[in-house]
Amino acid sequence: MRGLLIPDSIFAGYRIVRHLGGGGMADVYLAAHPRLPRFDAVKVLSAEYADDAEFRARFVRESQLVAGLRHPNLVAVRDCGIADGRLWLSMQFIEGYDGSRLIGKYPDGLPPEQAIHIVAEAAGGLDAAHRSGLLHRDVKPSNLLLEPRDEQPDRVYVADFGIARAGYGPQITAPGTVLGTFAYAAPEQIESAPLDHRVDVYALGCTLFELLTGRKPFTGTTPEQLAYAHLLKPPPLASSVNPALPPEIDNVLCAAMAKNPADRPNSCGELAQAARAAFTSTGRDGATSAIAPQARTTHRAERLRPFRTRTAIASLAASALCIITVAALTITLPGGHEAAKPPTTTIASSVTPTSTGTEKSGTPWGSHEFIVQAFPNLLPSTPFKGGNQQMMCIVYLGEATNQALPDNSSTILCEGNDAPLHMLMVTCDQNRTPIKSVIDAETDPVLGSTDWARGNANGSMFWGVSADGSTTYGWLEIRFADPAHKFCELEAQDITGNPQDLIDRWWPQVPL
Numbered sequence: 001m002r003g004l005l006i007p008d009s010i011f012a013g014y015r016i017v018r019h020l021g022g023g024g025m026a027d028v029y030l031a032a033h034p035r036l037p038r039f040d041a042v043k044v045l046s047a048e049y050a051d052d053a054e055f056r057a058r059f060v061r062e063s064q065l066v067a068g069l070r071h072p073n074l075v076a077v078r079d080c081g082i083a084d085g086r087l088w089l090s091m092q093f094i095e096g097y098d099g100s101r102l103i104g105k106y107p108d109g110l111p112p113e114q115a116i117h118i119v120a121e122a123a124g125g126l127d128a129a130h131r132s133g134l135l136h137r138d139v140k141p142s143n144l145l146l147e148p149r150d151e152q153p154d155r156v157y158v159a160d161f162g163i164a165r166a167g168y169g170p171q172i173t174a175p176g177t178v179l180g181t182f183a184y185a186a187p188e189q190i191e192s193a194p195l196d197h198r199v200d201v202y203a204l205g206c207t208l209f210e211l212l213t214g215r216k217p218f219t220g221t222t223p224e225q226l227a228y229a230h231l232l233k234p235p236p237l238a239s240s241v242n243p244a245l246p247p248e249i250d251n252v253l254c255a256a257m258a259k260n261p262a263d264r265p266n267s268c269g270e271l272a273q274a275a276r277a278a279f280t281s282t283g284r285d286g287a288t289s290a291i292a293p294q295a296r297t298t299h300r301a302e303r304l305r306p307f308r309t310r311t312a313i314a315s316l317a318a319s320a321l322c323i324i325t326v327a328a329l330t331i332t333l334p335g336g337h338e339a340a341k342p343p344t345t346t347i348a349s350s351v352t353p354t355s356t357g358t359e360k361s362g363t364p365w366g367s368h369e370f371i372v373q374a375f376p377n378l379l380p381s382t383p384f385k386g387g388n389q390q391m392m393c394i395v396y397l398g399e400a401t402n403q404a405l406p407d408n409s410s411t412i413l414c415e416g417n418d419a420p421l422h423m424l425m426v427t428c429d430q431n432r433t434p435i436k437s438v439i440d441a442e443t444d445p446v447l448g449s450t451d452w453a454r455g456n457a458n459g460s461m462f463w464g465v466s467a468d469g470s471t472t473y474g475w476l477e478i479r480f481a482d483p484a485h486k487f488c489e490l491e492a493q494d495i496t497g498n499p500q501d502l503i504d505r506w507w508p509q510v511p512l
Helices: 047-051 053-067 099-105 112-131 198-213 223-232 248-256 268-278 287-291 313-319 366-374 499-509
Strands: 014-022 026-032 039-045 077-083 086-092 144-149 152-158 392-396 409-415 423-429 446-454 457-468 471-480 488-493
Touching: 014 039, 039 047, 047 053, 047 086, 053 077, 053 086, 099 144, 099 198, 112 144, 112 152, 112 198, 112 268, 198 248, 198 268, 248 268, 366 409, 366 423, 457 499, 471 499, 488 499
Parallel strands: none
Antiparallel strands: 014 026, 026 039, 039 086, 077 086, 144 152, 392 409, 409 423, 423 488, 446 457, 457 471, 471 488
16 A cells, blocks of 8 residues: 655654655655754655565665765665554655756767766765675666756765665575666676676666767667667667767777676776776777777677577577566665755656566466476476576567567577586477477488387477587477377477487486
């Protein structure tokens, strides 16, 4: 239950002045401190969250961690508690505007000096948080608050550390939750991999790109498309979007948005310093060597060799890393400025409702759940959980690359342990009708075939060797004739070019 507080009401001792913004999870109010002559921004969570003991403990723990941060470029968290059955958090109130509003004023990109100033100040605050072992994980223009100052550049505050966590200790946020807005999310966030401070370097690089060009570096109409872009597409060149930018800034931004965290700058400050150098005469003569142009690094999906060409699996293997269970969870908190009377300036704030991260069917695999039900002992019960022989599996969403699957079919793609399985594709017909598989003898020459039977399951198998450039790999296709599986097929691949390994060592261990 949301239940907005009304002006002049008293909550946790604060006198509510006005509602600043909110959404499904929380609302933020401008409120007068009960004892001190100042106004704070008070975030009040929806009532149901106070009833969740685990969430309540996590909220208090995170609030305590963030309250320990002290830096002129960080919004200060001042207090937290529970009142009238609702969790609340008070923080410094900033009288100003946020970076997204500024981008709206400069749709083709901010003046470079202004953009660099914003990023440099934000970098100072972020690096201070990182030194304290905290990550932000949701750096974006709307979380950079700007406070106007007379005859000086605006002061920049990093807001919304309410979803921060201790980056080098036990996880605080709920397990499996992917935080951060997709437009700025680092690949390791999307993959639910371990995070360190470089996740914020990546997001700050995305933010700098948008400040300089007026456009986000990666776009898409669905979370899956954005996830695919962050995971696999190279960063676009800012100078191609805004020709007024020097090409040196492309090297800086490409390094900041490197897929591999090890290829990014070591700190947000290093990114800001290199960006500033790119716009100086010395920078154009080579001062950007602090972040040298990176050779194209190998990311996880690029290590996955393609399946046979008849099913366009080269594209599938790349786009399959789009995750069906990712969701953006953001809480944008307004920042702070002490004032003697309620300010009238509009404060940018937003609260994005929490998402469960699952499809409408309410199951971990969403619309692909029927595939897992057909092979419950082969495939994991949830994405990224280890399956048979420790396979890691994800869904393939064809719209991410416009690579269409066969009509009415769905696919789950798994990465094996190379002993001998390298990759496995499980494709099933949504209408439970038999899969019509056609092997292209020209591109996928068949070396052999045979019928097989195991328990109540039976069918046929085909195998062969295919090449992708200089790489030769073996493949094994399993077809089914029994009623429980006849609407599915398995396609396995090794990396040795010897399909007999799959037949002898992998296939006998596959549970049906």
